[in-house]
Amino acid sequence: MGILDFFKTRPKNTASVAKERLRIIVAQERAQRGSPDYLPLLRRELLEVIKKYVNVDPDAVLINVEREGDQEVLELSVTLPDKAPDFATGQV
């Protein structure tokens, strides 16, 4: 299954007015037990990166973590504001 197909299976924008959405998924495949857990670190930093460009309402961020065997997955789903940021000035 290609990656685009995967996102087609995910619940689409259910809002009557289609919203801009950004999804960030971080998956760690561990080779051995006890190797560092990057997800908590990346979770905070990824949000900071997004906030640099988009005025994110904390309530508009869904966080999902799943673990199984050597796989650990973090999913951040951010509904973006209607007003697009001004990249030139970096104003959001």
Place this chain on the structure above:
Amino acid sequence: MGILDFFKTRPKNTASVAKERLRIIVAQERAQRGSPDYLPLLRRELLEVIKKYVNVDPDAVLINVEREGDQEVLELSVTLPDKAPDFATGQV
């Protein structure tokens, strides 16, 4: 399909010695044409975030971008070095 199931379908570690792998996927669902394209920005910043914690060999980073309709997906796949970073000192 759940997110963990998706990663099970992806090619596993083919290296004889299992390697630590980190995959970051960013998917943007656009509500209207002409809305800002966050992926190029995030692509660079995400790599910078990872490099803060892990000594990443640029050759060990695979980048894949797929676009279809209102969906755009960026995938960064990073094979991590064997030696774990020392989080306390931030030394990688």
